[in-house]
Amino acid sequence: MNIYINGLGNVSPQVTTDSKVFLEEPINKEGVSFWCIDPDYKAILQKANLRRMSRLIKFGIYAAQQCLLDANVEDLDAILTGTGLGCQKDTEKFLIDIYGNDEGVLSPTKFMQSTHNTLSGQIALMLNCENYNFTYVHRGASFESALLDGVMLIEEGAKNVLVGGLDELTETYLTITNRMKMWRKEQINQLDLFSDKQSGTIAGEGASFFLLSKEPTPKSYAKIKGMKILFKPKSIEAIHAEMASLLNDSDIAFEDLDVVVLGVNGDPAQDKLYDDLKEKYFQEIQLTAFKHLCGEYKTASAFGMWTAAQILGKQNIPEVLKLNKNDKPRLKNVLVYNCYNNSNHSLLLLQDVNA
Amino acid sequence: MSKKIFISGIGMISSIGDNIEDSLASLLETRHGIKAIEFLETKHRGKIPVGEVKASNETLSQRLNLPTKDSHSRTTLLGTIAAREALRNSGVDLKDGLRTGLISATTVGGIDQSEDFYREFLKDPTKGKLRHISKHDCGDSTENIADDLGIYHFVSTISTACSSSANSMMMGARMIKHNLLDRVLVGGTDALTRYTLNGFNALKILDPGHCKPFDQNRKGLNLGEGAAFVLLESEKSIRQRKYNPICELTGYGNSNDAYHQTASSPEGKGALGAMRLAIKTSALNLNDIDYVNAHGTATYINDLSEGNALTTLFKERFPKIGSTKSFTGHTLAAAGSIEAVISILSLKHNFIAPNLNFSQTMEEVNIQPVKELIHDVNINHILSNSFGFGGNCSALIISKL
Numbered sequence: 037m038n039i040y041i042n043g044l045g046n047v048s049p050q051v052t053t054d055s056k057v058f059l060e061e062p063i064n065k066e067g068v069s070f071w072c073i074d075p076d077y078k079a080i081l082q083k084a085n086l087r088r089m090s091r092l093i094k095f096g097i098y099a100a101q102q103c104l105l106d107a108n109v110e111d112l113d114a115i116l117t118g119t120g121l122g123c124q125k126d127t128e129k130f131l132i133d134i135y136g137n138d139e140g141v142l143s144p145t146k147f148m149q150s151t152h153n154t155l156s157g158q159i160a161l162m163l164n165c166e167n168y169n170f171t172y173v174h175r176g177a178s179f180e181s182a183l184l185d186g187v188m189l190i191e192e193g194a195k196n197v198l199v200g201g202l203d204e205l206t207e208t209y210l211t212i213t214n215r216m217k218m219w220r221k222e223q224i225n226q227l228d229l230f231s232d233k234q235s236g237t238i239a240g241e242g243a244s245f246f247l248l249s250k251e252p253t254p255k256s257y258a259k260i261k262g263m264k265i266l267f268k269p270k271s272i273e274a275i276h277a278e279m280a281s282l283l284n285d286s287d288i289a290f291e292d293l294d295v296v297v298l299g300v301n302g303d304p305a306q307d308k309l310y311d312d313l314k315e316k317y318f319q320e321i322q323l324t325a326f327k328h329l330c331g332e333y334k335t336a337s338a339f340g341m342w343t344a345a346q347i348l349g350k351q352n353i354p355e356v357l358k359l360n361k362n363d364k365p366r367l368k369n370v371l372v373y374n375c376y377n378n379s380n381h382s383l384l385l386l387q388d389v390n391a
Numbered sequence: 392m393s394k395k396i397f398i399s400g401i402g403m404i405s406s407i408g409d410n411i412e413d414s415l416a417s418l419l420e421t422r423h424g425i426k427a428i429e430f431l432e433t434k435h436r437g438k439i440p441v442g443e444v445k446a447s448n449e450t451l452s453q454r455l456n457l458p459t460k461d462s463h464s465r466t467t468l469l470g471t472i473a474a475r476e477a478l479r480n481s482g483v484d485l486k487d488g489l490r491t492g493l494i495s496a497t498t499v500g501g502i503d504q505s506e507d508f509y510r511e512f513l514k515d516p517t518k519g520k521l522r523h524i525s526k527h528d529c530g531d532s533t534e535n536i537a538d539d540l541g542i543y544h545f546v547s548t549i550s551t552a553c554s555s556s557a558n559s560m561m562m563g564a565r566m567i568k569h570n571l572l573d574r575v576l577v578g579g580t581d582a583l584t585r586y587t588l589n590g591f592n593a594l595k596i597l598d599p600g601h602c603k604p605f606d607q608n609r610k611g612l613n614l615g616e617g618a619a620f621v622l623l624e625s626e627k628s629i630r631q632r633k634y635n636p637i638c639e640l641t642g643y644g645n646s647n648d649a650y651h652q653t654a655s656s657p658e659g660k661g662a663l664g665a666m667r668l669a670i671k672t673s674a675l676n677l678n679d680i681d682y683v684n685a686h687g688t689a690t691y692i693n694d695l696s697e698g699n700a701l702t703t704l705f706k707e708r709f710p711k712i713g714s715t716k717s718f719t720g721h722t723l724a725a726a727g728s729i730e731a732v733i734s735i736l737s738l739k740h741n742f743i744a745p746n747l748n749f750s751q752t753m754e755e756v757n758i759q760p761v762k763e764l765i766h767d768v769n770i771n772h773i774l775s776n777s778f779g780f781g782g783n784c785s786a787l788i789i790s791k792l
Contacts, residue, residue: 115647121528122550127502127586131509134589139434147590148653148780151498152529152550157781160647166664169647169783170558173500174548175530181547185562188569211516212524267537267546334528379534 037286039190039260040389041345043107043247045200047072047095048330048339049240055106058346059354062329064227068219069210069239070331088145090125092204096155096243097162100200103245104163107255113194114168115159116186118178118201120334122152125206155202168194176376179244179335180265183384186248187260195250201338202243210239218332220302227356229302229328237301240331244338246345257349258370258386261286266381272312275381279317279371282383293321294367295353297344299337299374301327309375322364324357337374337382344370344386351388393625396564397636398789399574400481402473403732405617405719406442409454410476415736418744421764423718425601425613431583439597442615442720443583444469455539461522464501465616467532469725470580473618474536477576481622482634485541489573489628492545494563495533495620496555496579498724501526503584532580545572550724552779553686554645555579556619557727557787561643563623573628578620578728587723588614594653602689604714605698605760607751612688615720619728621735638738641772642675642788644668653780654692659700661784662686662776666704669774669786680710680788681770682743684730686778687714687760688721697776698756710774713746713761727777727785734773734789742766 046052049070050063063073075098077086086094096117104110130146153171160169168189172181179201186199213219220236229238248260262282269275283290296318300307314323324347330339347353351367368391372384401411406424408414417424428436430447444451451468452459455475463471474493478485485491504523512519525531533548545566549559556579563577581587591597591614598611629636646668648661655661670677686697701712715733722729737743746760771791778784 120530130590131506131586132513134506134585135510135513139585139589142589142593144590144593144595147586147593150590151552151780153552153779153781153783154652156551157647157652157783160649160782161652164649166647166649166660168645169551169781170549170562170645171551171781171783172547173497173529173550174533174546175528177530177547181549188565191569192565212512212519212521215517216521216525265545265547267534267543380530 037262039187040249040252041246041257042249042253042255043103043109044257044342044345045099045103045106045245046342047075047099048242049073050329053102058350059356062356064225066223066225068223069205070226071205072241090123090149092123092125092202093155093158096202097158099243099245100159100198103198103247107247109196109247112163112165112167112196112198114189114197115156115165116170116182116197116199117156118172118182118335119152120175120178120203122173123150123154124204124209126150128206128208176334176380177265177382179338180382184263184265187263190248190250197248198245199248200243200245201335203241203333203335205239205241226328230325233304235303235305237303237332240333240336242330242339244342252389256389257345259389261385261387264383268379269381272309276317279383282385286385288369293369293371294364295322295324295347295370297324297326297340297370297372299327299340300325301332320362322362323359324353325359326357334376340372340374341384344372348386348388393567393627395626396567396640397624397629398621398638398640398735399624399634399636400477400622401732401735402476403619403729404444404469404472405722405729406444406615407718419742421745423747425720433585433588435588440601440613441583442613444616463535464504464526464532465582466497466499466501466580467535469582469616469618470495470532470536471539473578474540474576474620477620477622478540483622490544491542492566492572492575493533493537493542494547494549494559494575494577495536496549496559496724497529497532497581498550498552498555499581499584499587500529501531502586503582506585542576551783552781553723553726554777554779554783554785555724555727557777557785558645560640560728560731560787561645561785564640564643567623567625574622574624576620576622579724580618581616581723581725583614583616596690598689601748602717603748604687604689604717604746605694605753605758606749607753609689609691609694611690613720615722617719617722617725617729619725619732621728621731638735639790639792640787641790642669642673644672644786646784648782648784650782655696655778657696657699659696661782662697662700662778663703665784665786666700666774669788673788675772677705679772680774682711682773684734684773684775685712685714686776687716689716695755698753698758701758702756707757711743711761712758715744717747718744730775731787731789734775737773738770738789738791741768743768
């Protein structure tokens with residue numbers, strides 16, 4: 037399988053919208069929740085939309101558009117998004133409206149904008165694109181499901197496919213998930229996430245888009261060699277076996293892996309799985325992390341894939357990503373392994389375009 | 392790689408029946424499910440009729456032998472009933488070494504439980520049961536069904552508004568064709584909620600009476616609830632277990648209307664695109680289609696848009712057309728798979744269910760839906776449409792073997 041990543045668009049709590057830049061100056065904020073840096077929405081959205089659209093839709097549209105500009109593509113064969121919670125803010129607002137006036141007369145605007153497929157539909161509207169359009173909403177496998185669909189479409193003959201993962205934070209969501217003890221109790225400098233062993237992780241959000249294509253361009257960042265989505269695998273041996281089978285399909289040995297991108301999130305209970313894998317199988321390999329930069333959310337793996345594509349495209353691993361020191365001069369094969377809430381696991385194998 | 396996608400098991404629950412047998416009887420006896428609200432807690436009780444499954448969550452839980460106290464969202468309960476039935480009547484043994492996946496679809500997810508949570512939470516942010524809100528997301532019901540059935544090979548959820556479960560069928564079929572799965576349980580589930588009832592009510596597209604699809608005097612849709620699942624199987628799986636499948640999924644198409652966030656384009660370009668693609672994948676001719684199970688929500692805009700798209704496609708040489716939403720109401724994410732199951736029953740038992748309440752042809756398009764039940768009809772191919780907010784349009788073709 038050779039599917040090329042020809043464009044990137046990423047709005048996140050870091051400086052990521054310009055894909056020429058790759059975490060040269062990472063932001064290190066203090067907090068337990070890390071929100072997207074607002075790009076200049078005025079440049080791409082009309083006033084009415086600026087006011088009406090939720091942050092999720094705004095930063096989603098921005099990331100999608102950056103991706104298309106980056107790839108210099110206008111005609112899409114498909115628009116695919118994955119979102120764990122969809123339009124959380126508009127959903128909350130409509131729920132509050134329902135109870136605020138006891139199921140009385142309501143404005144339908146928030147309801148109309150609260151469906152999970154709002155962003156895919158908005159991108160189609162913006163581009164006047166009548167082609168294939170899907171939205172996946174499966175927790176930590178939302179983005180991966182969209183990506184898998186994109187891979188299948190390219191294999192079926194599609195030329196250019198836009199795939200993205202996105203989720204938004206809201207104050208209400210934070211209040212609720214805090215009660216569920218998902219996040220750190222104390223404020224933390226985000227870059228200290230892995231050294232400070234407290235329970236819980238940090239909350240995040242973002243929208244990361246990729247332009248997948250059948251053919252490479254001078255811009256191509258990397259190629260996708262294969263992927264797997266796992267649901268509740270029984271053991272780390274089972275996960276390792278899936279990794280082996282994924283690598284084997286591309287005739288790649290474990291020794292050929294140059295980087296493994298891990299979805300560690302700083303919560304010792306959740307990171308145990310990664311620690312076991314590291315100890316057993318990844319002693320000699322360069323390991324990187326990304327959730328200290330973007331926070332944990334259901335589609336954070338899309339940010340992880342962005343780091344992998346950038347690592348290969350730039351042939352450089354920013355220090356801020358490194359979990360150990362096994363850096364190789366030439367970077368060919370990168371495996372991304374993410375696990376969400378110990379249920380949704382995903383494996384993604386990327387390769388250097390020229391390999 | 393499997394060229395054919397077989398359908399070997401079906402399960403369904405809606406206001407016209409708790410299972411396939413009861414649903415079939417309702418269709419054959421022209422017994423619709425649009426009635427006054429009995430179970431959904433809402434101020435609109437007595438005012439807005441719906442297609443409600445006439446059982447409380449406790450009763451549904453008991454039927455499933457699950458704990459009755461707050462165990463699951465209604466979306467999970469309905470979905471589990473239909474998914475268990477589909478798997479059971481397919482006779483599949485999940486432990487035979489083949490790869491089985493589950494792709495479900497929902498728009499409301501566990502929002503019925505979030506509503507209970509928010510009622511308390513809004514008064515005091517330290518209140519509201521966390522186990523209610525933990526079921527809020529769309530993946531919750533799918534993972535509960537996967538755990539209940541023991542399906543682990545691939546599990547995912549689609550939410551493309553009212554076309555959701557047609558899309559889960561399409562994605563499932565494609566995964567089999569890509570040899571990623573040998574079989575896959577596909578469908579969707581959506582419960583009635585205050586959220587959707589108030590949302591559609593705010594949009595002013597709910598008929599205060601029984602809906603009238605494709606009628607000049609249609610006043611809007613009736614909301615419904617339910618779930619339906621079908622088991623799609625590869626040639627290999629069917630051959631290995633020497634099974635006689637019910638029928639075949641021969642075509643599917645997905646297109647976006649790219650017109651407006653919620654309203655369909657008057658000419659129905661997304662609908663037309665989806666139907667054309669479905670015909671193309673099936674390699675059938677237009678005149679092979681014997682019946683169109685239309686999206687037919689009975690809103691002014693949908694029926695006009697779909698009517699125009701059908702007219703453009705068939706150039707007035709229409710097959711039989713009808714909307715079974717006059718039986719079940721609009722079950723949102725479940726509509727695509729519920730109508731696929733109704734289509735499968737039509738093929739299996741040689742009947743076409745009537746489009747209830749039709750009396751006057753629309754001024755703009757000459758759609759004459761089936762008014763009475765047609766018995767002993769020879770039908771081989773059915774086109775089933777599902778369109779939704781966000782411009783998402785899908786069409787499926789289901790064929791006799």
